[in-house]
Amino acid sequence: MCGIVGILSTTKKDVCLYIYDALTIIQHRGQDAAGITTASKGRFCMRKGNGLVKNVFRTHDMENLVGDMGIGHVRYPTAGSSSEAEAQPFYVNSPYGIAFAHNGNLTNAEALSKEIFEQDLRHLNTNSDSEVLLNILASEIAEEQKHRINENDIFKAVTKLHNRVRGAYAAIGMIPGYGIFGFRDPHGIRPLILGERTTKNGTKYMLTSESVGLTALGFKITRDIKPGEAIVIDRNGKVHSHQCSENSILSPCIFEFVYFARPDSIIDNISVYKSRLRMGEKLAEKIKLKWSIEDIDVVMPVPDTSRTAALQLANELDLKYREGFIKNRYIARTFIMPGQKQRKKSVRQKLSAIELEFKDKNVLLVDDSIVRGTTSQEIVQMARAAGAKKVFFASAAPPVRYPNVYGIDMASKNEFVAHNKTTDEVCKTIGADKLIYQNLEDLIWSVQQGNPDILSFDCSCFDGNYLTKDIDTPYLDNLEALRSDKAKQNDQNNVSSELIYNDAD
Structure with missing residues (x-):
């Protein structure tokens, strides 16, 4: 999962500060690397590196990022490595010069890489599927062999790209001297939204992953990009x-x-906040049917994402709602930590318990989901250590049993705590007294109520139904070999070895 931003201004003023601020607002979508590329007088200006937005960019970097159009990216790796070379935006010099940023994951990236080399005669410098997508686009644009590009050339290239590429992708690109563009895969799996900000001096246009990137900076939401659609500004x-x-x-x-x-985002006309309220409502209904509510003294969220669902659940059950855990906001999201050991350590660093809220109480902990079980197990232990008599656990999402192949870092089914386990077995693994999961149909209802025109969702990590229809067992086995925690650790060790070798030089 990544976050992307593209801004073009007709005021002829530099846009880098707006891109920086927008990337900071969507920092939750990726904390591994960040980058900004702007265009001025037909040339690109670029700065990217590993780390948070605030750490990658210094004052002198911002001064050098001149231009009235630009794109930005925040990354956490699902395909490829965590090396700085794979930070985005990427760039190709032919045709015209194209800078490019991508959110998602291509499911036929390996075959496309071979095509690019043998058929398109283009060179790839990284293992990133984003570079693959960029080169496919560049190759299709080059087919026109024109000195000047127009919007129809981009539309033709994106149409051909859709015919070659499989997977999930929301992408933003920029051509110096011409403008910016964006497009979304035919299923609209990954989000992309357009907005504008008009003043007496002109208009700024923004394409970004989440609406909060627009509204927080004073932009007005225009609309979501449709699945399979391309936008050129x-x-x-x-x-x-x-x-x-x-x-x-x-x-x-x-x-x-x-x-x-983020809960304050609207994606495809669905309020994330309201969808999470409905998740809490539906989960409360299930608890009423399955459990004795009298056994529960207090409801507590696992901060932060589950807070909305937990509050609504407590209201529906007429139970006390308390904040039992305090979050250290300077620790990254544990879900996207590279490795089980690091995630486990980060849980203790991220959360601390308020003992007086736990002591001698039967506590119902509510989390947004349970993936690997690391966080859940640690939190249950923390609740018991703080004096809880019993610890019940509720997940606002169904059991995660299948790999996600569309850009979320859930590749290895053997790392999922619910893989080949019943609910009771998962409950025992995380150390809770009781465990309850949301039903998939209730989760779908909770989201779909925000936009009844949407008839289907990508629920592949819950039901194993892959929309692109190109996922089989060999593909998943290969994916696990490349993206499991063990594979990432080996890759990280290789990167560290390279750094040590280069330092020795």
């Missing part, structure tokens, strides 16, 4: 759009609403 501020896929069906990723997106 030329340097004069004219917005062009075209549907580039004939078989587009909006099926957004439901895990965006469960965990990844």
Whole structure:
């Protein structure tokens, strides 16, 4: 999962500070690396590196990022490595010069890499599928062999790209001297939204992953980019759009609403906040049917994502709601920590318990989901250590049993605590007295109520139904070999070895 931003201004003023602020607002979508590329007088200005936005960019970097258009990216790795070379935006010099940022994951990246080398005669410098996507686009644009590009050339290239590429992708690109563009995969799995900010001096246009990136900076929401659609904003501020896929069906990723997106975002006309309220409502209904509510003294969220669902659940059950855990906001999201050992350590660093809220009480802990079980197990132990008599656990999402192949770091089914386990077995593993999961149909209802026109969602990590219809057992086995915690640790060791070797030079 990553976050992307593209801004074009007709005021002829530098846009780098707006991009910086927007990336900071969507920092929750990636904490591994950040980058900004701007265009000025036909040339690119670029700065990118590993770390948080605030650590990658210094004053002198911002002074050098001149230009009235630019794109930005925050990353956490799902495919490829965590090396600085794979930080985005990427760039190709032919044709025209294209800077590019991507959120998602290509499911046929390996075959495309071979095609790019043998058929398109282009060179890849990293293992990132984002570079693959960029080179496919560049190759298709180059087919026109024109000295000057226009919006129709981009639309033709994106149409051909859709025919070659499989997977999830929301992408933003920039061509110096011409403008910025964005497009979304035919299923609309990953989000992309357009907004604008008009003053007496002109208009700024922004494409970004979440609406909060717009509204927090004073931009007005225009609309979501449709699945399979491409948007081009030329340097004069004219917005062009075209549907580039004939078989587009909006099926957004439901895990965006469960965990990844900020609650103050609206994705495909669905309020993330309200969808989480409904998740708490539905989970409360199930608890009423399955459990004796009298056994529960207090409801507590696992901060922060589950807070909305937990509050609504407590209201529906007419139970006390308390904040039993205090979060250290300077610790990164544990879900996207690279490795089980690091996640486990980070849970203790991130949360501390308020003992007086736990002592001699039967506590119902509510979390947004349970993936590897690391956080859940540690939190249950912390609750018991703080004096809880009994610890019940509720997940606002169903059991995660299947790998996610569309850009969320859940590749290895053997790392999922619910893989080949019943609810009772998971309960025993995390050390809780009782455990309850949301039903998938209730989760879908909770999100779909925000936009009844959406008839399907990507729920693959819960039901194993892959929208692109190209996922089989060999693919999943290969994915696990590349993206499991063990594989990432080996990759990290290789990167560290390279750094040591280079330092020795």
